Structures are given as structure tokens and as C-alpha cells.
Amino acid sequence: MKLFKQLLVAPAALGLLAPMSAGATDVNVAGVSDYASVSSDAAAAEQVTSINQFNDVFPADWAYQALSNLIERYGCVAGYPNGTFRGNRAMTRFEAAALLNACLDRVTEVTDELKRLIKEFEKELAIVKGRVDGLEARVGELEATQFSTTTKMSVNSFWVVGAASYGGDAKGYYDGTTTTESTVDTADYAAKKAGATSFSYDYRIFLDTSFTGKDLLRTRIRAANISDLYSGNVVSAGGTSVVGLWSQEYGYNTSNKLEVDRVYYQFPVGEDFKLTAGAKVRQDDMLAVWPSAYPSEMTVDFFTYAGAPGTYNLSLGAGAGFIYSKNNWNISASYLSINGNNSDPNSGGLASDGAGSNGTVQLSYAPEQWGIAAAYNYGSTDNGVGLYAGNGTPYANKLQTYGVTNSAALSAWWMPAESGLIPSISAGWGINSTGDSSPYGTNPIKSSTSQSWYVGLQWDDAFLKGNALGFAVGQPTFVTSIDKRNSDDDFVADGNYAFELFYMFQVTDNIAVTPAIHYFSRPLGNYTGGGGSTTTSGTFNSFGGLIKTTFNF
Structure with missing residues (x-):
């Protein structure tokens, strides 16, 4: 030998x-x-x-x-x-x-010794040679058939089965058939509108291209049919449509048609700067850090957005931004217009009177296991930039359409060095101030203030390695004060508490199954009773569950 x-x-x-x-x-x-x-x-x-x-x-x-x-x-x-x-x-x-x-x-x-060894291992050497020849053939085939030498394709898909139930004794719910209050039972009405079990999907194809190894050209193609419960069930409350708090970030509906929902390019400038620009880029694509250790795209949407869905509203449009990173400190600033592809300055464009402008600045300090972030956002809500859909009570969503909204957020997170009894902890708080931006002050609301907060816990490797257990509690965006133009009654009772519990089974490296349950104590907020113009006193709550299957490949 x-x-x-x-x-x-x-x-x-x-x-x-x-x-x-x-x-x-x-x-x-x-x-x-x-x-x-x-x-x-x-x-x-x-x-x-x-x-x-x-x-x-x-x-x-x-x-x-x-x-x-x-x-x-x-x-x-x-x-x-x-x-x-x-x-x-x-x-x-x-x-x-x-x-x-x-x-x-x-x-x-x-020597003869080497010849004897070669003879002795002749079969093994022949097998190895055959395998090498086979590998060379396969590599040649892959090289000949690959669609690009610079682009990597990956896919994730979500299948969701779930339903919600409703309870409480609130009466007088507006049913859309008359202009006066009726005696429709709120829980029964909600069950008829959004009480069925649904089974839907969201399918995403990522095409990531790099020309230098440090840059990224991302194109994302998407098809989905998630509606009703998971994209925000729509019911009438107080004469206005309500986007349900059951909304999911993966709650998307293209009517089963493929469409492009991301096109942007990101590249470094020097050692510390990174620039991002795109015709269809989302706010979080241009942030230095996502200020949470609680998993994104898990179950209820509100809990995945750092407790501040006004500041982190995930607006999507044409825009650009930069990120500066040095010694764990990060600064990011971005601007986009949700209607930036429209050349009419009265109804679109970039930084024009009609632009759906969204500007964000974030300062963060993020070492390896923890971090803290503060952010500010300007949103021209007259043109559709406001709360991320499904993250506020009906009243909060409605009031954010009356003018320009200035939002601020403070978030922090911590992760243990090893998985065990101690979970990762994420917390966040947000505040939003909306003022009337109409030229003659014609809106019925002069100004309003809304807030939100959450705390999320996650145990990695819970019970079995690779699985995860999570729990979160918080208040989706709710109105805390209001100044009406033609009324002295500024009372508002818009509070609502949300709870979530999930367990993720990592079935294989590519498949995960996540059952989850949720509870909202007062999802209609101010429209539940006493404060809404078309409701009477009473209680209203909702409880639901879902099973989400995730495929990654």
C-alpha cells in the first residue's frame, strides 16, 4: 500500500x-x-x-x-x-x-507490487471510473441545457386551508340593504359573509441574477387565488367596507394568472453602500434590516410587521433607495411611488402632486443576536399609501385615506445563542398621525392618531429539531384620538387585541406544515357598538384556525 x-x-x-x-x-x-x-x-x-x-x-x-x-x-x-x-x-x-x-x-x-494492487482493485477502479464518466456526462448535459449561467431560479408555494367563526351579542349591524340601522345580528352576518372554509394557494417564482457576484437583479413572478378569509374578508361596517384583520402577507389573488410583482436591481457602491432601484420594488426590499426575529410569512399578517404596519406599510411601486452599513450600524433611506408608472402628474408620477409617495428612513444597530431599529415614514394616503391591508381596525383604515400620514416606529429583537427553553423575543410599537391634505379643508376629519404594538416569541427546535413554536399578542392599528371638522364629539373606542399560536412541523428540508389558531377580541373596533354611527352596543369577537403547507425548492 x-x-x-x-x-x-x-x-x-x-x-x-x-x-x-x-x-x-x-x-x-x-x-x-x-x-x-x-x-x-x-x-x-x-x-x-x-x-x-x-x-x-x-x-x-x-x-x-x-x-x-x-x-x-x-x-x-x-x-x-x-x-x-x-x-x-x-x-x-x-x-x-x-x-x-x-x-x-x-x-x-x-514494481510488481503496484501492478498487483491495481489488479486486486481492478473492479473497484472500474466502478469509480464509470461513476466519474457518468458525472462528467451529467455535468455536460446540465451545462448544455441550463437556461442561464448568471441566473438562479427558486420557488416557494403556500397552500392554506382555514376558516373563522364569530361570536358576541352586538346587534344593529349595517347590512347594506337600507340607509338606517337594522337589527341584524353581527356575528350571524359575519358568518354568512366570511364563515366558510377555504382552500387556496400562493405560488412565487424568484429569478435572481448576478453579473458580478455582489449585485442582484431580482424578478419575481407570482400567481395566487387566496381571497376571502386570507386576503382580508370584506364586510360592511358603518357604511364602509372592512378589510379583515385575518389578512396574510401571502394572501394574494391574481385570479390564477401569472404576473410580475417584483423587478429591481441592487448593487454595492464601495464597501459600505448599497443602492437599490426598480420599476416594481417594495419598501422592505430597500431596508437595511427587517426589525424582528418573529418569522415573516407565518400566519396572521399583523404579527410579522414589527408592530408598526403604518411605518412598515410594504408599499410597492417605482422607486430607489440606499443602505449604509458600518460596524453593525445601518442607515437606509428610500422613496417610491405606487403609481410611478403613470406619466400624468395629476394622478401619478414620481414626486409629483398626484404621486402615491412613500418615503422611509430607518436607523438600526444590529449585532449578530439582537438589534434595535427606529424608523420614520411619510405616506401620501390620498393616493393609496397607508396601512398595509389587514393590519388595522376598519376605522383606522378608513381615517388613513383622509390625507398625509406621518408614521414612526421603534422595534427591538433578541435571539438566544442556542435553541432551548428560552425563545427569541421581538417587540415593536408604532404611531401614525394623519392630517387633512385637501386644498380647502373639505374632509370631515381634520386629523387623527392611531397606534399599534406587539410582542412575539418563538422557540426553535421545539420538541423536535427543526420545528418551531410561536406565540404573539398585540393590538393591530387602532385609533387613539380624532379631531372632527363639524362635530364636538371626538370620542373613539377602537381598541382590539389579537392573539396567535402556531407550531411549524418541518416535514422535510423542502416541506413544512404549520397549524395555527387566532383570536381577535374586537376586530370591528369602533364600529362594534357605541362609537359607530350605524351600530348599537354589544360585543363582537372572532376565532379561527388554519393549516398552512409551505413548499420551497
Whole structure:
């Protein structure tokens, strides 16, 4: 086995002789000829048999012993006609191949012991050779059929089955059939509108292209049919449509048609800056950090947005931004317009009177296991930028359509070094101030203030490695104060508490199944009773559950 080991060591020894490589354009034809001819009978007289024959190789040289072993054991090293080895000159790949071939030829001529070993392992060597040939064929096939050398495609898909039930004794719910209050039972009405079990999907294709290894051109194609419960069940409350708090971030409906919902390019500038720009880029694509350790795209949407869905409203449109990162400190700033593809300055464009403008600035400090972030957002809510759909009570969503909203958020998170009894902890708070931006002050609401908060816990490797257990509590965005233009009654009772419990089973590396339950204590907020113009006193709550299956590949 000693010779067999030497056979394996020989190529490594050759590597010592070639610490640097030259390009194909620098091939030394004469050198290749010298090395290639060593194994032929005609060149046997020129073969180097002792390292002392080289006048430029000395015992102090770092590769002296390796070169000596190759010469004395295998006799496969040739020098230049002037008696030099030129050990400091870069070796071309052609020269390395010729030298390796010469040494292998000499090694296979060695002793009967090596021949016996080769004979003994003939079957095993044949199997290995067959596998190598098969791998080479497969690699060649992949290279011939790959759709791009610069683009990687990945897919994730969500399948969701779920339903909600409703309770409480509230009466007088507006049913949309009359202009006066009726005696419709709120819970019964909600069950008729959004009480069925649904089964839906969301399918996303990511095409990530890099031209330099440090940049990213992302195109995302999406198709989905998630509606009703999971994209925000719509019922009437107080004469206005209500986007349900059951909304999911993966709650998307394209009517089963493929559409592009992301197109942006991100690239570094120097060591500390990164720029992002796109015709269809989302707010969080241009943030330095997402300020939460609670998992995104898990179950109820509100709990995945750092407790501040006004500041982190996930607006999508045409825009650009930058990120600066240094010593765990990060600053990001971005601007986008949700109707930036519209050239009419009265109803679209970038930074025009009609633009659906959304500007965000975030400052964060984020070491490896924890972080804290503060952010500010400006949203031109007259043109559709406001709360992320499904993250506020009906009253909060409605009031954010009356003018410009200024939002602020403070979020923090911490993760344990190892999974165990101690969970990761995430918390966040947000506040939003909306003022009338109409030119003559015609809106019925002069101004309003709304707030939100949450605390989320997650235990990694809960019960079984790879699985996760999570719990969250908070208040989705609710109105805390209001200033009406034509009324002295500024009373508002819009509070609502939300709870979530989930357990994620990691079935395989590519498949996860997540059952979850949710409870909302007062999802209609101010429209539940007493404060809504078309409701009477009473209680109203909702409880629901879902099973989400996630596929990643």
C-alpha cells in the first residue's frame, strides 16, 4: 500500500512546484516539449536523475525536498538545456499537465507490487471510473441545457386551508340593504359573509441574477387565488367596507394568472453602500434590516410587521433607495411611488402632486443576536399609501385615506445563542398621525392618531429539531384620538387585541406544515357598538384556525 499512497501523493507534490499559474496565452512551448518528452526513449539521456544537476536549486529552497523526491523516486522531472529548473517561474496549465502525465507514466512502470494492487482493485477502479464518466456526462448535459449561467431560479408555494367563526351579542349591524340601522345580528352576518372554509394557494417564482457576484437583479413572478378569509374578508361596517384583520402577507389573488410583482436591481457602491432601484420594488426590499426575529410569512399578517404596519406599510411601486452599513450600524433611506408608472402628474408620477409617495428612513444597530431599529415614514394616503391591508381596525383604515400620514416606529429583537427553553423575543410599537391634505379643508376629519404594538416569541427546535413554536399578542392599528371638522364629539373606542399560536412541523428540508389558531377580541373596533354611527352596543369577537403547507425548492 506504500506505493499506492505515493501515487496519491504525487499530484500534491506537483502542486508545490507550481505556486502560481499563467494564462493560456503565456504557454512556454519549449518547456512543455521538454516535460512531455521525458517519458520517451529518445529523451532518456536528457532525463534528470539527481537534484544536484540543477544549478539553480539549493537545499534552502522551500520545495527542495519535494523536488528531490520526484526526481529520485519517479525520475519524471526534466530541466532546461542550460541546466536550470527555474523554480520561481510561473507554471502554465499545459506544463503542469505534461509534468503530471510524465510522472504518472513513470509511476505505473514501477514494481510488481503496484501492478498487483491495481489488479486486486481492478473492479473497484472500474466502478469509480464509470461513476466519474457518468458525472462528467451529467455535468455536460446540465451545462448544455441550463437556461442561464448568471441566473438562479427558486420557488416557494403556500397552500392554506382555514376558516373563522364569530361570536358576541352586538346587534344593529349595517347590512347594506337600507340607509338606517337594522337589527341584524353581527356575528350571524359575519358568518354568512366570511364563515366558510377555504382552500387556496400562493405560488412565487424568484429569478435572481448576478453579473458580478455582489449585485442582484431580482424578478419575481407570482400567481395566487387566496381571497376571502386570507386576503382580508370584506364586510360592511358603518357604511364602509372592512378589510379583515385575518389578512396574510401571502394572501394574494391574481385570479390564477401569472404576473410580475417584483423587478429591481441592487448593487454595492464601495464597501459600505448599497443602492437599490426598480420599476416594481417594495419598501422592505430597500431596508437595511427587517426589525424582528418573529418569522415573516407565518400566519396572521399583523404579527410579522414589527408592530408598526403604518411605518412598515410594504408599499410597492417605482422607486430607489440606499443602505449604509458600518460596524453593525445601518442607515437606509428610500422613496417610491405606487403609481410611478403613470406619466400624468395629476394622478401619478414620481414626486409629483398626484404621486402615491412613500418615503422611509430607518436607523438600526444590529449585532449578530439582537438589534434595535427606529424608523420614520411619510405616506401620501390620498393616493393609496397607508396601512398595509389587514393590519388595522376598519376605522383606522378608513381615517388613513383622509390625507398625509406621518408614521414612526421603534422595534427591538433578541435571539438566544442556542435553541432551548428560552425563545427569541421581538417587540415593536408604532404611531401614525394623519392630517387633512385637501386644498380647502373639505374632509370631515381634520386629523387623527392611531397606534399599534406587539410582542412575539418563538422557540426553535421545539420538541423536535427543526420545528418551531410561536406565540404573539398585540393590538393591530387602532385609533387613539380624532379631531372632527363639524362635530364636538371626538370620542373613539377602537381598541382590539389579537392573539396567535402556531407550531411549524418541518416535514422535510423542502416541506413544512404549520397549524395555527387566532383570536381577535374586537376586530370591528369602533364600529362594534357605541362609537359607530350605524351600530348599537354589544360585543363582537372572532376565532379561527388554519393549516398552512409551505413548499420551497
